[in-house]
Amino acid sequence: xxxxxxxxxxxxxxxxxxxxxxxxxxxxxxxxxxxxxxxxxxxxxxxxxxxxxxxxxxxxxxxxxxxxxxxxxxxxxxxxxxxxxxxxxxxxxxxxxxxxxxxxxxxxxxxxxxxxxxxxxxxxxxxxxxxxxxxxxxxxxxxxxxxxxxxxxxxxxxxxxxxxxxxxxxxxxxxxxxxxxxxxxxxxxxxxxxxxxxxxxxxxxxxxxxxxxxxxxxxxxxxxxxxxxxxxxxxxxxxxxxxxxxxxxxxxxxxxxxxxxxxxxxxxxxxxxxxxxxxxxxxxxxxxxxxxxx
Amino acid sequence: xxxxxxxxxxxxxxxxxxxxxxxxxxxxxxxxxxxxxxxxxxxxxxxxxxxxxxxxxxxxxxxxxxxxxxxxxxxxxxxxxxxxxxxxxxxxxxxxxxxxxxxxxxxxxxxxxxxxxxxxxxxxxxxxxxxxxxxxxxxxxxxxxxxxxxxxxxxxxxxxxxxxxxxxxxxxxxxxxxxxxxxxxxxxxxxxxxxxxxxxxxxxxxxxxxxxxxxxxxxxxxxxxxxxxxxxxxxxxxxxxxxxxxxxxxxxxxxxxxx
Numbered sequence: 001x002x003x004x005x006x007x008x009x010x011x012x013x014x015x016x017x018x019x020x021x022x023x024x025x026x027x028x029x030x031x032x033x034x035x036x037x038x039x040x041x042x043x044x045x046x047x048x049x050x051x052x053x054x055x056x057x058x059x060x061x062x063x064x065x066x067x068x069x070x071x072x073x074x075x076x077x078x079x080x081x082x083x084x085x086x087x088x089x090x091x092x093x094x095x096x097x098x099x100x101x102x103x104x105x106x107x108x109x110x111x112x113x114x115x116x117x118x119x120x121x122x123x124x125x126x127x128x129x130x131x132x133x134x135x136x137x138x139x140x141x142x143x144x145x146x147x148x149x150x151x152x153x154x155x156x157x158x159x160x161x162x163x164x165x166x167x168x169x170x171x172x173x174x175x176x177x178x179x180x181x182x183x184x185x186x187x188x189x190x191x192x193x194x195x196x197x198x199x200x201x202x203x204x205x206x207x208x209x210x211x212x213x214x215x216x217x218x219x220x221x222x223x224x225x226x227x228x229x230x231x232x233x234x235x236x237x238x239x240x241x242x243x244x245x246x247x248x249x250x251x252x253x254x255x256x257x258x259x260x261x262x263x264x265x266x267x268x269x270x271x272x273x274x275x276x277x278x279x280x281x282x283x284x285x286x287x288x289x290x291x292x293x294x
Numbered sequence: 295x296x297x298x299x300x301x302x303x304x305x306x307x308x309x310x311x312x313x314x315x316x317x318x319x320x321x322x323x324x325x326x327x328x329x330x331x332x333x334x335x336x337x338x339x340x341x342x343x344x345x346x347x348x349x350x351x352x353x354x355x356x357x358x359x360x361x362x363x364x365x366x367x368x369x370x371x372x373x374x375x376x377x378x379x380x381x382x383x384x385x386x387x388x389x390x391x392x393x394x395x396x397x398x399x400x401x402x403x404x405x406x407x408x409x410x411x412x413x414x415x416x417x418x419x420x421x422x423x424x425x426x427x428x429x430x431x432x433x434x435x436x437x438x439x440x441x442x443x444x445x446x447x448x449x450x451x452x453x454x455x456x457x458x459x460x461x462x463x464x465x466x467x468x469x470x471x472x473x474x475x476x477x478x479x480x481x482x483x484x485x486x487x488x489x490x491x492x493x494x495x496x497x498x499x500x501x502x503x504x505x506x507x508x509x510x511x512x513x514x515x516x517x518x519x520x521x522x523x524x525x526x527x528x529x530x531x532x533x534x535x536x537x538x539x540x541x542x543x544x545x546x547x548x549x550x551x552x553x
Contacts, residue, residue: 169420176406176417183404186367187418187459188392 002141007259009138013147015255016154017216020209021232022239022247023161024082024202030178030242032195033097037104038085039206039232040225041111045081046074046207047214047224048115051126064129067215074211075204082203086196108226115222123219132215150212154251157205161244170197178242231258234274238281253277318379320345320467320497321366321396326374328358328365328521335361336372337521343467347513348489348498350529354544357518359501360401363469366499367391367398378466395466399473401501403456407445411436414444414455419462426462432488433458450481457488468492471501486511505543509533517542 025039053070054063061069089107093099132146165171173194177184184191213228214220231254239250254274262270319342328336336358343349351359364370368388376384383391392398406414416423424440433454439447444455453473460468473489474482482504489498490511502508508515512529525532525542532538 169416172409172413172417176409176413179406179408180404182369183400183406184417185388186369186392186398186400188389188463189417190389192389 001139003263004260005139005141006143007263008256009141009143009147011256011259012252013150013216013255014259015252016150017209017213017228018231018235018254019154019248019251020157020205020212021228022235022251023157023244024198024205025232026236026239026242026244026247027161027174027178027198028202029236031174031181031198032090032094033181034090034100035097035104036085036090036202037101037229038089038107038111039104039202040229041108042078042081042085042203042206042225043210043213043228044111044115044222044225045203046078046210047220048119048210049077049207050074050211050214051124051220054127062129063127064131066127067129071208071211074207078207078210079200079204081207082199082201083196085203086199090195090199091192108229112222112226119220119222121222123217123221125219126214126217128215128218146215150216153208153212154248157208158244158248161201164201165244170194174198231274234278238278318345319343320379321499322375322377322380323362323366324375324377326362326365326372326376328361328370328372330371335370335521336365338374339365339518339521339523341516341523341526343497343499344514345497348493348500348511348529349514349516350508350512351499351501351516351518352503352508352532352543353518358521359518360471362518363398363471363499363501366469367396392463395464397460397463397465397468397496399456399460399468399470401471401475403449403452405444405447405452405455405459407443409444410441411444411447411455412440415459415462418459422462428461429458432461432491450477450484453477453481453485454488457485457492461492465496468496468498470498472503473500474502474504474507482507505533505539 021039021043024042025036028034028036050067050070050073053073054066057066057069085104085107089103090100093103128146132149134145135142136145136148137143165175173184173189173191177191177194181191209228210225213224217224235247235250235254238254239246239248254277257273257277258270260270261273262268265273321343323342324340326336326339327334339358339362351362353359361370365372366376366383368383368386368391372384374384375382378394378396383394383396386394406417409417412424415426415429419426424437429436435451436454436458439451444452447455457470457473470489473485477485486507489500492498493511500512502512508529515525515527515529515532516523517525517532519542525538532542
């Protein structure tokens, strides 16, 4: 029982990180039809910005305070990078999907290479606050406390995104645009500005995923963003492109399946199970590829 | 081509009985071409939409009627000159064109199915939405359905949402694409009533297959064939001439439903 609780909690925590990585990806694809392969670079920006900020802040500050400041810096930088990528790379290639894929794949490869060149390919250890390194007892299991931090962060982002989508004018335009962006323009609404804002939101959430994943892994490395991106893509496809609730459900499912299969079947089966889950969803519900409502 | 241009001068003639001076056309297309990949859909379309009344854009399926509306809106890649009240718009983006006063009601309504009726309207008018006076005056049935998702409405109700949505803004001219397509005869009449009412205030360029409706509300007609204008003239004259109607459109009045 305690094994299961531990695995389920870790699965949920991974699901939370996948959700953070995938939410922006899903909105960007749903609204703009852009498959943003540079999303891994946004995560890397978050992870490295967080690591550098934590290292550069005076050691007299507690690790927790430094992590908090680092998270703010990472999220702000992630949003800024999202805006720059949209304005400089995506906007000129609007409607040219192949070129968009090429340029975002290129950016992703270049950013990994740049990070390797500057900081090396080896993982760099990241400090973790003591209270996050400890454990919490629940249902007879001793659970690493950091898992709860990821889940709470993801729930906060989910609540924020849902409030944005359902309660604000920007959210109304995003929901309409996910359904039919041409018609939004044909009603005289500037959807271009919305694209930029969605990229900023996606960049910020991905950067948060990046800094939290570095906490989970205990280190930053150039390849982290890419490995998280693969699962984020799977989550987006299962959840339905453009659907935030669908993305959240799919992220939890992928995290749980991965953890439980790895333990109860054999190590490595988890990743395979996720791909099987993807195949199953595509067979049974091929419309999820086309997306739903935001 | 089925017929030469029978009366190109008629489009500039006022259509309200002649006591008004000749009005500047509200919309002018001059030698407009649209190419999609290898196909040349519009091949030099030239016509004017008078500043009053309904101008019906007619033609068989696939002759470029919808593409003409999309070309005006910048939703199709176009060359040539397009002007609203003499101001060129052919280089502007769709959002700008619509904000400058061209309202568009697309074929197949294109309401946002996952949004409520009120949300569909608030996209255009964030302040008033369903509470706008025009909704109360022209679409009272929508008020009770304000919280219903537009995707669950009937075709006729969706058409009303699509029309109401565009009327929330002040328009210089309206482009309306087959508003009665797929609707039951009673709903066709309702839509026709609304269009007739709207046309008292705003000129309309209307794509429509229903000749009875054209006869009832249109003043001027422009007929397209194979991407070119092949006839311009008064609506009543075209509809009254069975021979000409059959020649241009391949249909006669008897086969059309009521309006």
